[in-house]
Amino acid sequence: MASLVMSGTLVFCGLASNVEARTLRYAIGHPPSSSVVDVTKKYADEVEALSDSELSVRIFPMSLLNFAETSGGVRDGMADIGFVLTSYFPSEYPHSNMAVEASMLVGLLGEKAQGREGMIFMGALSEFTFFNCPECSQEFSAQNQVYTGSTGGTSYGLVCNEPVETEADLKGMRLRVGASNWSRWAESVGASPVTMSANEMFEALGQGVVSCIVLASPEIHNFGLTDVVTDINMDVPGGPMPIAGTNINADTWKSLSLEQREVMLRAASVFSAGVPWIYHQQEDRILSEAKQRGVAIHHADQALIDKTQAFIRDDMQHIAEGYRTRYGVENGEEMIANFQGLLEKWTDLVQNVETEQELADLYWEEIFSKVDVEKHGL
Template sequence: MSIKSLAGAVLAGALLFSGLTTAVEARTLRYAIGHPPSSFVVDVTKQYAEQVETLSDGDLKVRVFPMSLLNFAETSGGVRDGMADIGFVLTSYFPSEYPHSNVAVEASMLVGLLGEKARGREGMIFMGALSEFTFFHCPECNQEFKKQNQVYTGSTGGTSYGLVCNEPVKSEADLNGMRLRVGASNWSRWAESVGASPVTMSANEMFEALSQGVVSCIVLASPEIHNFGLTDVVTDINMDVPGGPMPIAGTNINADTWKSLSPEQREVMLRAASVFSAGVPWIYHQHEDRILAEAEERGVGIHHAEPALIEKTRAFIEDDMQHIAEDYRSRYGVENGDKLIADFRKLLEKWTGLVQDVETEQDLADLYWDEIFSKVDVEKHGL
């Protein structure tokens, strides 16, 4: 073989080896989410996966496992143990593991006190405030995630919760003695304050509970009627009370996975997380009115709370902030609950102003990136 032929063969081999190396370096991360495949949240999760692949130039990919790899109750432990690289973690399911985080999560009904400027933007406000709070104002929150072998990369969630029922609800008298499925302690306390009985169960059990009359209402955001296939069992809806969204640590990453990523790849994950954090509240707000209108067309009763019930709910929210601080101090040793709530309320006011000019999903994602996610130090966070 001539020198020229040998050189060509060496070059061809080098190019082949380079291609194989690139292929080996491309990595697929497993994402576990308890939502069913048809839900709006899974649609946003797929956008998140696309963002990761695009922003990393194909070096990273995300495979989404909706309601298959891990359910809601299993996700926190599954991410901790490496069964999934990324997970949709509902911290409210685990109060003892995430007590500082859940102080702010349980304060979600505060959005009901923000006034008309917040109406129709509650999810956008809350998820921006909670992400900023957790990244930069609550080191204890990040320590809690660290103890669970997870790295926090942002919060997300939908619109405010109301009453999705199989009988009408307008007044406190209607609620008296009712069994309500609740997904967090704040709504459980509200239920008790109006004479109802809270029932705790997984979101995956809601259809059967409502259809069989185990509960009369589910405290839920209206788009979840679609997400969890509840259309055929809902006969009455009242979205005026209790209020407040359900926030989730939507893209928590296994700590070992996070540490194995380069700083550039961690930035990719944060950029994609900012898109995910914006995408869920945005899509919920877009579908909220449509879901209710379609329900009304099917003959579902759309009810409004009597003024007395609204006022009682507002009074409950204020009183409950003190209860949250005291409860988490006595049960979980959170000594600074009052300060955490005070700091968080300031952020809610701040984000009420920040989202006023948001007109598109991209506007919200850019706002989250500029104000929050871009300021996270990938050389230190989670390490």
């Protein structure tokens, strides 16, 4: 799968072969059967191939650190690399989470974005974080981490134990949400948002603690929710959940040679592309299999869709004001406008992408290859 890549004066072939191999520990909160872990294995294979086995990655799925522990664990060196959900830590990553909370903007991109939302968003977010948000790099540095790209799946809908088609259906419902934007959307339609770890979703939905989970459909498989889901509506609220998927402990990063850092970035571009690609490939299959099991697939009425789109437009101002008030982010409006422009750019860039490798190559050429490994993270 791996291919030799040249960028500037660094060439991946020819890394020192007489150096003892080094193993990097990767912590991810997903279970071993998750398709995200499958992509992580590709990332590990890429690291080993591009470094001529000088580096290897050992994956710890849902064992070394859970989602809530990963940020601190990477910071403290319990893992060298981690799958960091910055939205779990709003005060630590306020500038980074500004763009994360704007994920529902993909719902306003029109037909060109449909079926490509994840690919668009992860490209835009990676470019934004590397090159347009110095405050983001400072936030990761404060947590003793180095950012090496964002990833995530498809747009989020409603995975439920009762039907939802209208705003009236949502009134009084308890919805598990994983980020503040979906929490605000839930409140706007009369539902009650509930925050809990992703690892608690099965029990919450199965026992009726919540009526729905705001989630991407492939996560039904990834988190083993098959037996507790009876109804699905993927029309609302929309927007993917982005993750800093390959954050590296800063001490580990500094100990790598320039060639090794570029290897890690090239592998990260593969990881960043792999998750949205596999989610988009799985989305229709997951919904079809659910329907065959007797799960009811619902669609939102036009009134609920219109209300959701109006909410998205209004919420951008709320995000900027909220981050200014709570976290002192003074340039929120400018950041969101900048990021919205990148979303439109990436909507055009991914139109002709037909394979996972093409998406990885696009990410590499447009974003990751342009990162200065002599300065980034230092």
